[in-house]
Amino acid sequence: MHEHIPLSIPHVSGEEMKYMKQAIDTNWVAPLGPNVDEMERLAMEFTGAAAALATNSGTAAIHLSLAALDIGQGDTVFCQSFTFAASANPIVYQGATPVFIDSEPDTWNMSPQALQRALHDAAAKEKLPKAVIVVHLYGQSAKMAELQALTDRYGVPIIEDAAESLGATYHGKQTGTIGKAGIFSFNGNKIITTSGGGMLVSDDIAFIEKARKLSTQAKEQAPYYLHESIGFNYRMSNVSAGIGIAQFGVLPKRILTKRFIFDYYSKHLVSNTAIQMHSEFTGTYNNYWLTTLTLDVNPHDVMQAMARHNIETRLLWKPMHTQPCFAGCAFYAHEVNETSISEQLFATGLCLPSTTSLTESDLAHVVATLNTAVQAIQEKREIEV
Numbered sequence: 001m002h003e004h005i006p007l008s009i010p011h012v013s014g015e016e017m018k019y020m021k022q023a024i025d026t027n028w029v030a031p032l033g034p035n036v037d038e039m040e041r042l043a044m045e046f047t048g049a050a051a052a053l054a055t056n057s058g059t060a061a062i063h064l065s066l067a068a069l070d071i072g073q074g075d076t077v078f079c080q081s082f083t084f085a086a087s088a089n090p091i092v093y094q095g096a097t098p099v100f101i102d103s104e105p106d107t108w109n110m111s112p113q114a115l116q117r118a119l120h121d122a123a124a125k126e127k128l129p130k131a132v133i134v135v136h137l138y139g140q141s142a143k144m145a146e147l148q149a150l151t152d153r154y155g156v157p158i159i160e161d162a163a164e165s166l167g168a169t170y171h172g173k174q175t176g177t178i179g180k181a182g183i184f185s186f187n188g189n190k191i192i193t194t195s196g197g198g199m200l201v202s203d204d205i206a207f208i209e210k211a212r213k214l215s216t217q218a219k220e221q222a223p224y225y226l227h228e229s230i231g232f233n234y235r236m237s238n239v240s241a242g243i244g245i246a247q248f249g250v251l252p253k254r255i256l257t258k259r260f261i262f263d264y265y266s267k268h269l270v271s272n273t274a275i276q277m278h279s280e281f282t283g284t285y286n287n288y289w290l291t292t293l294t295l296d297v298n299p300h301d302v303m304q305a306m307a308r309h310n311i312e313t314r315l316l317w318k319p320m321h322t323q324p325c326f327a328g329c330a331f332y333a334h335e336v337n338e339t340s341i342s343e344q345l346f347a348t349g350l351c352l353p354s355t356t357s358l359t360e361s362d363l364a365h366v367v368a369t370l371n372t373a374v375q376a377i378q379e380k381r382e383i384e385v
């Protein structure tokens with residue numbers, strides 16, 4: 001049996017201990033310190049954003065962005081339905097109501113035509129959303145110009161959930177720096193990691209400073225503990241930030257490796273007509289955090305067959321408007337009265353192992369196993385029919 005091939009695990013650079021040791025040797029073992037400052041500087045330098053706030057998760061960064069926009073009870077926030085639950089959960093933490101927007105088939109991200117209908121209806125009811133959360137899933141940028149033209153018309157800010165897309169660009173601009181604010185995740189499965197952490201970026205320095213205050217229990221400038229508003233404990237640890245500094249050093253290399261992995265799979269799966277690769281959309285540069293594809297056979301059967309050969313694959317995200325915890329929330333499909341794009345993707349899609357430390361021999365094993373699995377499922381289906 002071939003060794004286990006995981007979907008996406010951390011890939012250390014070898015420099016992590018240096019910065020973690022520095023933190024311990026200098027007693028900076030706190031949710032602040034020189035490593036945290038350096039992480040914020042690196043995030044600004046890499047993305048070009050004017051301001052950055054390091055947090056203890058990407059989810060915390062989304063939550064802070066909504067809190068800093070004063071979103072609360074009675075407000076609505078539009079959110080891409082095809083995503084991980086962490087994009088939408090902070091809307092509910094703030095007591096606001098999510099309205100879910102479908103994807104379009106090119107990028108798999110927010111559908112401009114669904115957003116247009118949702119904004120039109122909200123304006124007619126005089127209940128515009130306080131924000132729109134657009135996600136750049138799997139490292140593929142959304143169609144930002146089309147989405148922004150709509151949100152600008154109604155004066156609604158965009159929060160970019162770039163948790164999965166650090167280093168991916170839209171017409172040369174880094175994802176996460178196009179809307180009002182953007183967030184990144186440094187969770188263990190992401191392109192670079194701090195073991196657990198996140199980053200909020202924006203060109204609005206005052207906005208980031210407001211979020212910074214909220215992230216440290218909203219302490220006021222006073223000689224005693226004074227709190228005029230409710231805050232959170234969301235800062236990144238200086239020890240974790242040490243891991244992140246080392247990881248930032250290898251980010252350009254990691255992006256190239258993720259792109260190599262996608263190219264390898266594409267090249268070697270091209271003759272399999274039951275497989276459609278999800279390639280980067282014109283004008284965008286994908287970090288290919290995960291290689292994704294759609295299949296003409298049931299992806300659940302393929303996932304199980306791959307697992308029997310010790311290879312971890314994963315179904316695409318189950319859309320938020322189909323999740324029991326969001327039952328009753330409004331949803332706008334790409335096309336009225338048709339099965340949504342996000343549901344079609346969930347029913348047909350799969351993520352392939354994309355860890356940057358995989359060898360070419362691992363990738364060849366994934367390709368061979370996938371081809372065999374798909375063929376076996378197709379033949380079984382033909383026999384059953």
Ligand SMILES: Cc1ncc(COP(=O)(O)O)c(C=O)c1O
Pocket residue numbers: 057058059060083084086087135161163164184185186187196197198
């Ligand atoms: C699309 C998306 N949004 C948000 C998050 C949340 O990030 P974190 O796990 O750092 O809280 C993740 C990843 O976990 C994600 O994939």
